[in-house]
Amino acid sequence: MQKIYIASIFLIGLFLTACQQGDPNTNIDEKEQTTQQEQQADQSVPKKETAKTEEQDNASDGSNDNESAKADDSTNEEDKQKEIDKHIAKVEKSTGLHVVDNPESPEVYVNKQRTLPEGYVPPNLVVPDVSHYSSEGSPKRQLQKVAADALEQLFAEADQQGIGLVAVSGYRSYERQKQIYESAVANKGQEHADKFSARPGTSEHQTGLAMDVASATETAATLLEQSFKQTDAGAWLAENAHNFGFIIRYPEGKNEITGYNYEPWHIRYVGKEIATEIYNKDITLEEYFGYDY
Template sequence: MREVIAFLYRLTILAVLGSVVGCQSIPTDPNESPSQSQIDEGQYTVEREGEEVADNETIDESPSVFLKEDIFEPSSTAVLVNKQHPLSDSYEPDDLVLVEVPTVLESVEIRQLRQVAADSLKEMFDAAEEEGIILLARSGYRSYHTQVQLFNNYVEQHGEEAANRYSARPGESEHQTGLAMDVTSESVAKELTEAFGETEEGLWVKENAHHFGFIIRYPEGKESITGYIYEPWHLRYLGQELATAVYDSGLTYEEFLVEEGIDSEIHQ
């Protein structure tokens, strides 16, 4: 029974997310979106046509912090990338920099992140180190072209079905945004493995990453929603405000966007 419910829930999410494919922007009508100062106050009131909502009738949910961003704009830090919402083969971030934290692999490309994410990653690694937690960065930006090679190698070794669960098809990888970094530690031999989630380092990341704008994008038991197995090492930068809202919700990013009514906001 639980499986049936999970399946129906998944269908609903896919239908909702699927229905907004092709929408290029979220309306920024000031009557529909809270202003920055209102967001900062943690509450806002909504005026409807010919009707004013009382001041004390506030929306106490996290106030749609992502509405000021465009989840279908590739260069937005809030961009939603998954199997239903791939990036184009031509998208490349224009502000990639080398991360200034300890890394595992030699490839210059994957030691890059977008500036804002690289800065936040350094802050997070430094804060962890102050608590005696040593993190290592393993794989950041990947171009569309690199993902083509990676996916094809995986298909050759493990077959296409496995490749689609464990790797990502070109365009469907968050690494192409320059906002995702896979992290690891000496305690798991610098590998990307599920065991990382139970290490001291993995637990620290799980509890603290959102303070620095990152979420664990593929949580345990959510493969039917995210499309990917549990990856305690894959961190996605969303910005501190949005990452904290997603963390507090306990939801995946996909579920969070549905829960927050993003579909009705963009489905005019």
């Protein structure tokens, strides 16, 4: 009986020990569950970091887009400023001509692509006190005052050096230029007219800053001819006009740039600084400004 009692106690002890250790399969499941949770936790970290990285990349892309937009805006502003510097008020839809916005300035720049505003008449037109070829009271005698004063100085210096000059044609209205151009086309054809005569609105004479000059000894037969270059007066004018703020507007060999054939008689007031630079560099007004239109 005592032996049976002891054996029973021993079996009960084994049973309790087994309960305390638990089911081995249960322990394995718990370990696997723990491992999975740890793996999930480990995987969740890089996901957050990836999300942050993507947000940073998106923010960076947005920043780059903003910088590109700002750069484009800056470029547009620079282009706009360049157009302002070129003194273009607008472009005529019907002709494609660029209308200048500084017609009264000595630096106004007109040619076959650039035109004066419609109806423009220069202010302060006066008659310079020099010898004139045209009759008294003719608008051809007129220039803007700043150009008239400079022309008087130029003529006075030429006279002191024994060179006789005469002013042939200065200011010319739009209407008068229209008549001259249409007459040239009718008599000599469009191609010839475009080489020597400006279309109305694009003539420098309308600015009141240009004057056609001749030798005082010339006759009507040789007036405003390229042979003027070969005269003492023509040679002197070419070498000294810049000292008084004038340039030979359409120099020899530059017709592909200016659009007009050589006119040694046509001087244009631009001021001493610009005139001197153009003379020293042997360039045209187009080349000085750096653009054709």
